[in-house]
Amino acid sequence: MKIFSRKELPYERVLFFSDAIVAIAITILALNLKLDIPDSEHLQFKDLFIPWRNYLAFILSFINIASFWRTHHLMFTYIQKMDGKLITLNIFWIFFIVTLPFATTLVSGHFGDTPAIFLYSLNIFLLAVFQNFIWDIANGKEGFVENSHLSIEEQSRFRLMTNLDMLNGLVAVIVSFINPILAFVLLFFKIPVFVFATFYIARQKRKK
Numbered sequence: 001m002k003i004f005s006r007k008e009l010p011y012e013r014v015l016f017f018s019d020a021i022v023a024i025a026i027t028i029l030a031l032n033l034k035l036d037i038p039d040s041e042h043l044q045f046k047d048l049f050i051p052w053r054n055y056l057a058f059i060l061s062f063i064n065i066a067s068f069w070r071t072h073h074l075m076f077t078y079i080q081k082m083d084g085k086l087i088t089l090n091i092f093w094i095f096f097i098v099t100l101p102f103a104t105t106l107v108s109g110h111f112g113d114t115p116a117i118f119l120y121s122l123n124i125f126l127l128a129v130f131q132n133f134i135w136d137i138a139n140g141k142e143g144f145v146e147n148s149h150l151s152i153e154e155q156s157r158f159r160l161m162t163n164l165d166m167l168n169g170l171v172a173v174i175v176s177f178i179n180p181i182l183a184f185v186l187l188f189f190k191i192p193v194f195v196f197a198t199f200y201i202a203r204q205k206r207k208k
Contacts, residue, residue, distance in 0.1 A: 011082040014090055021094050022069045028101040029061050032108055053111040060188050061104040065097060068127055071162065075131075078145050079138045086137060086144075093130040096123055107184070117180035118173065121187060125169030132162050164193040 033054055037047055072093070079086075103120040110116040135158075138144045147155075168190050176183040185191070 011080075014082055014087055015076055018072065018090060018094060019069075022065060022072075022097055025097050025101055026062060026065050029058055029065070029104060032101070032105050033058055051108075054108040056184075056188070057104045057107040057111070060107075060184075061100055064124060064127075064187075065100060067165075068093075068097065068131060071131060071165070072134075074158070075135050075138070078147075078150055079134075080146050081138075081141075081144045083141070083144075086134060089130055089134045089137060093127065093134065096127040096130065099123055100127070111184075112181050114176055114180045117183050118176040121169060121172035121176050121183055124187060125166065125173050128162070128166035128169050132166055135159075135162060168193050 033051070035043070035047060035051060037043055082090075100120075100123055103116075103123045106116040107120050150158075168187065172183040172187045175186060
């Protein structure tokens with residue numbers, strides 16, 4: 001049976017705690033899915049489409065939280081140690097995971113309003129920022145990242161992925177003041193991510 005040392009135990013606890021918070025945040029998202037139909041009335045198929053804004057906001061938030069968790073999980077397959085600075089950054093990352101359900105309710109109730117889309121986009125942007133900070137700080141500390149299993153090409157691809165998440169959120173924040181619906185579309189389909197990723201892949205192929 002493996003016995004954790006004192007240095008290893010906080011690392012494992014931080015990851016377990018982070019995973020639990022992500023699971024709770026995704027569960028809370030579903031609480032916003034409801035139909036305001038009186039019990040005395042019969043439910044009709046057209047009633048199922050009334051809260052379409054709630055469906056869109058839920059799907060977007062579910063995808064975003066799942067995507068950030070996947071990247072977080074991937075980072076910590078290579079990050080092998082945890083110190084006070086990384087724990088603090090991870091707490092901020094968790095904070096913006098927890099606030100995303102609130103931002104989702106604003107989008108559901110005020111779809112197309114600039115303040116709602118702005119706050120949601122800002123939430124996504126800050127999540128990506130702290131996700132980048134975690135990787136940058138860990139990668140800059142000797143012995144914190146297991147680079148023997150991570151090639152230079154994989155490091156570059158991982159860096160691109162995290163930077164594009166941040167860019168996607170930043171573009172949506174800016175566009176939310178001009179056209180909030182377009183900002184939502186950019187977030188939903190991650191258009192900036194696909195555009196820049198396409199150019200990057202094309203450039204890499206030209207180099208070969």
